[in-house]
Every structure is written in structure tokens, then in C-alpha cells.
Amino acid sequence: MSTAFKVSTMAEMMANGETPDILFWVGCSGSFDDRAKKITKAVAKILHHCKVKFAVLGAEESCTGDPAKRAGNEFTFQMQAIMNIQVLDGYKVKKIVTACPHCFNTLKNEYPELGGKYEVIHHTQLIQDLINQGKLALEGSQTYKGKKITFHDPCYLGRANDVYEAPRVLIEKLDAELIEMKRCKTTGLCCGAGGAQMFKEAEKGNKEINIERTEDALETNAIIIATGCPFCNTMMTDGVKNFNKEHEIQVLDVAELIANAADL
Amino acid sequence: MSIIIFSILFSVAFYFFTKNILQVRSNILLGQKKDIKDNSSQRWKTMLLVALGQKKMFTRPIPALLHLCLYAAFIITQIELLEIFTDGFIGSHRFFLPYLGSFYVFMISFIEILSVLALIATIIFLARRNLLKLPRLNMKELAGWPKNDANLILIMEVVLVTFIFTMNGADEAMQNLQGSSYNFAISSHLAGFLFGGFDLHTLHVFEQIGWWGHLLMVFTFLNYLPYSKHFHIVLAFPNTYYSNLEQKGKFSNLASVTEEVKKMMDPSIDPFAATGNESEAPLRFGAKDVTDLSWKNLLDAYTCTECGRCTSSCPANQTGKLLSPRKIMMDTRDRLVELGEGKRKNGKEYTDGKSLLGDYITEEEIWACTSCNACVQECPVNIDPLSIIIDLRRYLVMEESKMPSELTGMLTNIENNGAPWQFSPADRGNWVNEG
Numbered sequence: 001m002s003t004a005f006k007v008s009t010m011a012e013m014m015a016n017g018e019t020p021d022i023l024f025w026v027g028c029s030g031s032f033d034d035r036a037k038k039i040t041k042a043v044a045k046i047l048h049h050c051k052v053k054f055a056v057l058g059a060e061e062s063c064t065g066d067p068a069k070r071a072g073n074e075f076t077f078q079m080q081a082i083m084n085i086q087v088l089d090g091y092k093v094k095k096i097v098t099a100c101p102h103c104f105n106t107l108k109n110e111y112p113e114l115g116g117k118y119e120v121i122h123h124t125q126l127i128q129d130l131i132n133q134g135k136l137a138l139e140g141s142q143t144y145k146g147k148k149i150t151f152h153d154p155c156y157l158g159r160a161n162d163v164y165e166a167p168r169v170l171i172e173k174l175d176a177e178l179i180e181m182k183r184c185k186t187t188g189l190c191c192g193a194g195g196a197q198m199f200k201e202a203e204k205g206n207k208e209i210n211i212e213r214t215e216d217a218l219e220t221n222a223i224i225i226a227t228g229c230p231f232c233n234t235m236m237t238d239g240v241k242n243f244n245k246e247h248e249i250q251v252l253d254v255a256e257l258i259a260n261a262a263d264l
Numbered sequence: 265m266s267i268i269i270f271s272i273l274f275s276v277a278f279y280f281f282t283k284n285i286l287q288v289r290s291n292i293l294l295g296q297k298k299d300i301k302d303n304s305s306q307r308w309k310t311m312l313l314v315a316l317g318q319k320k321m322f323t324r325p326i327p328a329l330l331h332l333c334l335y336a337a338f339i340i341t342q343i344e345l346l347e348i349f350t351d352g353f354i355g356s357h358r359f360f361l362p363y364l365g366s367f368y369v370f371m372i373s374f375i376e377i378l379s380v381l382a383l384i385a386t387i388i389f390l391a392r393r394n395l396l397k398l399p400r401l402n403m404k405e406l407a408g409w410p411k412n413d414a415n416l417i418l419i420m421e422v423v424l425v426t427f428i429f430t431m432n433g434a435d436e437a438m439q440n441l442q443g444s445s446y447n448f449a450i451s452s453h454l455a456g457f458l459f460g461g462f463d464l465h466t467l468h469v470f471e472q473i474g475w476w477g478h479l480l481m482v483f484t485f486l487n488y489l490p491y492s493k494h495f496h497i498v499l500a501f502p503n504t505y506y507s508n509l510e511q512k513g514k515f516s517n518l519a520s521v522t523e524e525v526k527k528m529m530d531p532s533i534d535p536f537a538a539t540g541n542e543s544e545a546p547l548r549f550g551a552k553d554v555t556d557l558s559w560k561n562l563l564d565a566y567t568c569t570e571c572g573r574c575t576s577s578c579p580a581n582q583t584g585k586l587l588s589p590r591k592i593m594m595d596t597r598d599r600l601v602e603l604g605e606g607k608r609k610n611g612k613e614y615t616d617g618k619s620l621l622g623d624y625i626t627e628e629e630i631w632a633c634t635s636c637n638a639c640v641q642e643c644p645v646n647i648d649p650l651s652i653i654i655d656l657r658r659y660l661v662m663e664e665s666k667m668p669s670e671l672t673g674m675l676t677n678i679e680n681n682g683a684p685w686q687f688s689p690a691d692r693g694n695w696v697n698e699g
Contacts, residue, residue: 109510
């Protein structure tokens with residue numbers, strides 16, 4: 001099933017003499033990882049449904065350089081950043097939304113010093129704005145009514161950028177029962193993927209970090225583990241599978257919850 | 265006579281304390297320059313809240329309350345110490361008493377009550393370390409000197425409080441013999457209980473033992489501090505003042521790399537042209553030794569009191585990996601002390617062939633970090649172990665090209681096709697049409 005609407009690239013918009021209100025920075029996971037692509041679609045559906053004029057960079061998008069910077073390769077990071085800034089500035093981009101907290105953090109905090117100054121928001125913040133503006137109604141949705149949902153804080157959204165409320169407000173809008181894990185918000189435990197760990201085997205230890213974190217989530221007896229990061233999604237999904245609970249517990253992005261509840 | 269002895273002790277204690285402080289300062293200044301002067305009102309506010317106000321301690325209420333007892337007693341006892349110093353210099357006895365009258369009694373009583381609470385807290389702290397064996401206070405990086413240091417500090421505090429009560433209790437008993445009383449909250453009871461039945465002369469000896477003992481402990485403590493983890497009682501204040509005020513997710517930008525990258529990417533810049541900044545070029549990218557770290561990293565290391573909140577919240581440490589953010593800070597300090605001593609003895613250019621990375625911190629430790637910022641979040645005095653870890657990674661990757669092989673692949677992919685995986689940029693838009 002392809003999206004039922006057209007997703008324009010910045011190049012196409014520019015060719016038509018149009019300027020989007022916001023650039024949707026899809027990110028590498030969102031573009032290439034099969035699971036994360038579904039999150040990308042959910043975000044696009046929400047943006048389309050709310051009549052937000054958005055565009056993507058398509059083939060002109062490139063890694064923000066986050067994993068290179070966390071791995072210690074400042075050269076590769078800055079090469080990526082400066083190339084991306086040239087593209088973004090070429091299209092006179094002012095505002096960016098992204099569904100990846102790693103892209104979000106890098107674009108928002110690390111690009112300005114290299115000359116790239118944009119208003120950058122996480123998709124949960126944008127969706128919260130859309131609901132507040134009355135552009136997206138969830139009232140009466142039965143999809144998740146009363147269901148137990150726990151939220152796993154992505155480190156690069158929470159501690160790194162102090163965004164704790166937006167995803168929680170959205171879960172509450174679903175009329176669901178939000179159950180916090182014993183470690184949440186500022187004390188939330190990492191899923192194990194940050195700092196370029198996503199791309200390597202963990203060092204020798206006695207446990208995988210995502211298993212430790214999945215145990216926190218299982219303790220809440222939630223049937224849905226919600227998160228707002230494609231890496232966290234992968235780690236938690238693997239964790240749930242490790243406990244053979246994949247038929248009882250879903251790992252979903254907040255955007256997917258919203259898109260499902262709004263029947264998009 | 266006692267004025268002379270006091271003055272000598274006082275001068276010696278403060279001479280060595282000043283000397284120690286200057287040594288610590290010169291060690292910290294071995295770090296790289298970093299300009300932290302912006303936003304002073306926000307900085308004062310952070311210091312007041314985090315250091316003076318103990319804000320971040322209260323995420324763990326039990327140790328926070330116990331610590332508060334000690335902290336409050338320590339701060340308020342400085343008033344009594346001021347009087348002890350005054351008495352010492354001019355040979356008076358309870359110099360403030362005639363000036364303050366009943367407020368004096370209130371003040372000393374307040375100090376005494378806090379001191380009892382502090383004594384109880386200290387004993388509980390000793391029990392937590394040695395009997396209950398709390399995991400975070402009994403990890404392997406604390407074996408040997410760090411464990412003894414922690415216990416020694418606590419025992420010194422017990423001795424200190426004991427001397428205060430010996431002094432005040434014996435003094436009260438002397439008053440009682442003369443048919444009066446100071447009415448100090450605790451020692452007026454101790455007078456009868458512990459010091460009843462002694463004659464005036466013996467009580468005077470007890471009072472003097474308390475007074476001199478207290479004084480000697482203070483001077484010892486003062487000079488022990490710069491060698492101890494307990495130095496945080498001083499450095500917590502400057503360290504929180506110089507806190508990172510940016511979002512925790514923002515890693516520092518390496519300006520030296522920006523220069524290089526701009527040269528590479530801008531065809532109009534002559535890559536061989538002299539820029540005039542050559543003398544300021546860094547010796548290396550990232551950090552191999554403590555001298556490559558910023559002075560703030562080094563101040564962090566001296567400020568660390570080894571409480572282990574960082575390590576107990578570290579996902580890597582909790583799952584059995586070698587990484588311990590506390591050990592990163594302890595290693596940084598130990599290495600700095602070693603190198604600083606060497607340089608003082610053998611001159612500024614002295615090197616011993618050792619380095620922080622390799623001789624103290626292993627590659628395995630720094631590669632276990634998920635950069636999740638839990639350690640930074642937890643630290644009650646705003647220490648940032650993560651920035652040291654990243655600087656060590658930068659050295660390994662950019663200077664030695666040493667990293668786990670999967671990361672080499674990831675970096676090559678980013679460089680070749682703009683994604684950490686081997687996918688073509690042309691396929692970035694495929695999600696639109698896929699099921």
C-alpha cells in the first residue's frame with residue numbers, strides 16, 4: 001500500500017514555485033529500516049491529514065552525522081553537517097520536523113555552530129501543536145481507550161533535550177492508561193542503542209541493555225510500549241521478542257498510535 | 265603561651281592549605297583553555313540551587329536527608345570555629361558570649377543539635393558503607409585507598425563532633441560547679457551525665473582537650489581535603505558555577521576540525537596558504553592524556569566525591585560492562601595528580617610516557633558508553649563524565665583510527681552513501697510507495 005497522497009520533495013516544490021511550511025527530515029532509519037518506514041508513513045499521514053504543507057528532501061537528504069560524532073569522528077560529522085546545511089540553506093529551510101531524536105538533537109543543537117540555524121521540533125511536539133490547534137481530533141476514538149500503555153523515554157529526546165511531556169500528552173489524548181516504568185523521564189534507562197552502539201556489538205557484560213529495559217516495561221503490564229525513536233523501537237522490539245511476548249505486546253511509535261487512533 | 269602555640273599552628277595549617285590549593289589550581293590549569301564566562305546570572309543561580317541548595321541530591325531522599333544533616337552542621341559550625349579562632353588569637357574564652365547574650369546560647373544550642381544529627385548521619389553512613397555494603401559504595405574501583413579515604417573522613421567527623429561535646433560538656437560542668445549554667449541544648453545534659461563528679465581542675469583539662477582537639481582536627485581536615493575525595497565541600501561551588509548550561513545532547517564542536525573541513529569543501533580556499541593561526545593548532549584531535557582535556561574536565565575530576573550515583577545509573581555498568589563513569593573521573597584525577605607532581609619536580613616539559621587513555625582508562629570502557637547522559641543527569645555537583653569519554657573516543661578514532669570494526673564500516677557507509685548502512689541515497693524516497 002503506497003501512501004494515498006503525494007509526498008513532495010523540496011526540489012519539486014521549488015520547481016513549482018512553492019514553499020513548504022515545514023521540512024520533514026525523514027532520517028536514515030526512517031528511510032531505510034523497514035520497521036521505521038512505517039513510523040515515517042504515520043507521520044506523513046498525520047501531516048497530510050492536518051493539511052500541513054510539508055516536503056521531504058528525498059535523495060538530497062543525507063545522514064546528519066550523529067553516529068559519526070558520537071563515535072568520535074568529528075571529521076565525518078562536520079562533512080555531513082556542512083553538506084546538509086548547504087542543501088537546507090539552498091532551499092531556505094526555516095523549520096524542520098523529524099521523527100528521530102538523534103537527528104533532532106544534532107540538527108537542533110549541533111548545526112547552529114556550523115552555520116545551520118533552523119527551528120527544529122520532534123514529531124511528538126508537532127502533533128501536540130496540531131491537536132492544540134484543533135487540526136487533529138481524537139475525541140471519541142476507541143482504538144486505545146483504557147489500554148495500558150507505557151512510554152520509553154528516548155535519551156536524545158528526554159535527558160538530552162528535556163522533552164518529556166509532548167509524547168505523554170499525546171498518549172493521554174488517546175484516552176489510554178499511561179503507566180510509567182519505575183525508571184522514567186530524567187531517570188529513564190537507555191535502550192542501549194545511543195552513542196553509535198546501534199551499529200556495533202555491545203562490549204562484554206552479563207546482560208544486554210535492551211533486555212534490562214524491556215524488563216522495566218514488562219513490569220508495568222502494559223500491552224503497548226510506546227516510544228518516539230526508531231532506534232529505541234528496534235531495541236525494545238528485540239527485547240520483547242527475547243521474552244517471547246511479541247504476540248501480547250506491541251512496540252509502537254507515538255505517531256503510529258495517533259495515526260491509528262485517528263483512523264488515518 | 266597558648267596564643268603563641270595557636271598562632272604557630274594556625275599559620276602552619278593555612279600555609280600548607282594555601283600551598284595545596286595552589287598546586288591543585290596549577291594542576292587544573294594544565295588542561296586546555298575553555299572560555300566559560302557567559303551568562304553569569306544563570307551561573308550564580310545554578311550554583312545556589314545545585315551546590316548550596318543541594319537540589320539534585322533529593323532525587324534520592326534518604327542519603328539526601330543524611331547528607332543534609334552533615335552539610336548543615338558543617339556550615340553552621342563555622343560560626344563556632346570563628347569564635348575558636350578568635351579565642352585562640354587573643355586568649356579569650358567564648359569571645360562572642362558577652363556580645364550576643366541569649367542569642368549566643370540559642371546559636372550554640374542550634375549547632376549542638378545539628379552536630380548530634382550529623383553524628384547520627386555519620387554513623388549511618390559508616391554502616392551503609394561497611395555493614396550494609398551498599399552496591400554503589402562497594403564497587404571494585406573503590407578498593408584500597410578510595411574506601412579508606414571515605415571511612416577516614418567519616419571517622420574524622422565523629423572525632424570532630426566528640427571534641428566539640430567534650431569542650432562544651434566540660435565547660436557546662438564547670439559552670440555547674442559554680443552554681444550556674446550556659447543552658448546549651450545538649451551539653452547542659454552531658455555535663456551531669458558525663459562530667460559530673462570531676463573537680464574544676466580536671467574539667468578544665470577536659471575542656472582544653474576538647475578545644476585543642478577540635479582545633480587540631482580542623483587543621484588536619486583542612487590539609488587532608490586537597491588529597492581527598494572530600495574536596496567536594498569546596499569545589500562543588502566553583503564546579504556548579506562553571507556547569508554546562510547547554511542542552512545535554514549538544515556535544516562540543518571541534519573548531520580545529522571545522523577549519524580543515526571548510527578548506528576541504530571550499531574550492532576557493534588555498535589549502536596550502538598560511539592562515540596565521542598555525543601556532544594555535546591543537547597538538548592532537550581529542551584527548552589522549554589529561555592535558556588534552558579542558559580545565560573544566562579537570563575541575564570536575566577534583567570535585568568528584570566518588571558517590572557513584574553516575575555509575576549506579578549507567579546502563580553499561582548495570583549490565584556488567586567495564587565502564588564506570590565514576591572510575592573515569594577517579595582515573596582522570598589520579599593521572600592529573602601524577603603528571604602534575606612530575607611536572608613540578610622535573611619542569612613543565614616533563615612527560616613520563618604514560619597517558620590517561622591506555623594506562624588508566626581502557627578502550628573497552630569508553631566504547632561501552634551509550635552517551636545516554638544518565639551519569640551527567642545524576643551527578644549532584646554537575647560533573648560531566650560523558651565529555652571526557654567522547655574526547656577519548658575522538659583521539660582514538662581521529663588520531664589512531666582505532667575503533668570497533670563495525671564502526672569503521674558504519675563511518676565508511678556515511679562517507680560513501682550518506683547513511684550508516686549500505687543503501688543508496690536514490691532509495692531514500694522509496695517509503696512513499698512501499699507497502
